Amino acid sequence: MLWDPPKCINCDKEIEKNEQVYAKLRYPKRKGFTEIKAYLRNEAVFICENCFDNKK
Ligand SMILES: [Zn+2]
Numbered sequence: 001m002l003w004d005p006p007k008c009i010n011c012d013k014e015i016e017k018n019e020q021v022y023a024k025l026r027y028p029k030r031k032g033f034t035e036i037k038a039y040l041r042n043e044a045v046f047i048c049e050n051c052f053d054n055k056k
Contacts, residue, residue: 006044009045009046010051019048020049022049022052025039025040
């Protein structure tokens with residue numbers, strides 16, 4: 001992958017490969033994800049599993 005590893009918006013930890021994450025993003029206006037990676041990089045924020053569990 002060419003883009004930087006995503007970081008958790010809460011604890012700033014880098015998301016590790018294969019780690020389960022929660023992503024928050026806007027649903028695209030247009031149908032179809034032609035460039036899912038670019039879309040995620042521009043629009044998504046990630047929350048690691050730890051932080052997500054702590055928020056419950
Ligand atoms: Zn976190």
